[in-house]
Amino acid sequence: MEIDPVAAGAEASPQGLVDYLSTTPELAKLLTAEKALVFRGFGVTEETLDPVMDRLLPNRLAYVHGNSPRTKVGKNVYTSTEYPPEFTISMHNELSYAHQWPSRLMFFCHTAAETGGATPVVDGVRWLESLDPEVRAAYTGGVRYTQNLHDGFGLGKSWQDTFETSDRDEVEAFLSSTEANWEWKPDGGLRVTQDRPSTTRHPVTGVEVWFNQSDQWHPAALGDETAKSLAEVLPPDELPQSVTFADGSPIPDEYVIQVRDRGLESAVDVDWRQGDVLLIDNVLVGHGRRPFTGRRRVLVAMSD
Template sequence: MNMSVLTPPRLQVEPGFPLRLSPGLGELSLEADFAAIRALIDERLERDGAVLLSGFAADGVEGFQRFAAAFGHPLLNYEFGSTPRSQVDGKGVYTSTEYPAHRSIPLHNEQAYTTEWPMRIWFYCARAAASGGETPIADSREVFRRIDPALRQRFADKRLMYVRNYGNGLDLTWQQVFNTGRRDEVEAFCRPRGIHCEWNEDGDLRTRQLCQGVARHPRTGDWVWFNQAHLFHLTNLDPEMQEILLDTVGEEGLPRNVYYGDGTPLEADALAHVRGVLDECEVVFPWRTGDVLMLDNMLTAHARKPFSGERKVVVAMAEGVSGDTLPTTL
């Protein structure tokens, strides 16, 4: 496929968050006009954090896959995932998180609960919902600035310990998360990443991993709030579900939980403060069928609103980053 053009088309740029890019003249497509689109994204994405491409012909999911892959980095597999996704037509393209339509998904940076994550993430709206279903975003630099300085320093100094128990009908099985049914392959994946594995006599798995609470972007130098403590912590569940789980499996058996890196508990009021800051920073915009949203995953968090009617949004990720190579202490 030829992704270049001789004469770059005129593109219309609308400032804001996200930066909005649309055809300025005539009908343009993501593929035929890729050179001009990429030049603008290369210039603006790490400044603005998010670019919404709206009004371009996309040629469906396959065209979206080719568009994302054309940026020059192989599309990543969804490994060590925390939510259910399915691969769709096109290598490296997955459904967005498969949660019930009536539930919202809070703001988060993709895979910030581990030490490896994608730097680039694309969303393609193959079908906009009849109502709702937006993908809100938030500037992770602004979130970092608004977090109470003492809490921000505590997260940086202590870091975070994520604990996961797989299966038991309560969460994803370890076979789903690691894409294998072999224990030795799970251990081989976890060992170099500092993920501690514990197998019980029933063959169930518990993992623990020490991760960053904040991080510094490797190219812009910006500090960002970069973790999923507010999602993994027990307080993310409603009080009734918290009580049921604690009575059923106890704290050690919770499907997922998070502590400070030294094993001490996170404060409920601290997490309430984090959720409040995220709410303050949330920006919501409507999807149109055919839209593509491109994010710098470290600079911009994303979420999902409840919806009604059929909705199809798929995702691709690229340019893996290792947190072990980045500053995570202020």
């Protein structure tokens, strides 16, 4: 759903958007009903973004235990995933592999790409229903994610970047609260293993949605040729990240490819304009990124 100053009955300015959000008590219900909201035409800039975020994200969260490469640019504000522009980022719900995940995500378009660069969004119910019964049945037992995090030098992310700390005690305290298994490796790295469900239910509506990142953690579904080559030379348990079914059995290549492709096929693109703000329900809606050319800068923040 797109909301512009005319629809909001507000001034076409960042303060106008803040005023609208401050006097709209039913925003949570609206987001649940529409799943995604685009605020367009208010002229929001990076300098005027904080008051908008304060109203859209009641409790802004840090990207702790996140697996994608990002840069922190403010108070729990990050760049969107820093991945080569020629590749598609497949559909996913943020931190769906973790013990806890944000309920809301907010994206802000600082600079729209020259071409492409849309953020596709997909209804999680539609995504789940698009999958073959055989695939859905195979996933009913859940999935197992494994991360190999280096100690500052190596492939993928370090454990320090992943947990935003260099204190091992803090990492262990965090992991102890997440039902994860972990071990410190002789080289100073950290291996984390988590068993998670493949679907979840929305806390308000109760609908069941597809809710896992198996295709993004599985080498067969990767679009990056470097990542594919890496998967060919390293055993699965030594990759920066990998996934199996929760019982440890391998997920067939064709299953994760179907999950990836049908999520993208079922998605609707949000084509960015400078100053746009997108708010999504992170359980009801998955998101991704289309390839692009030129410079593109989209910031993201999240809330429970």
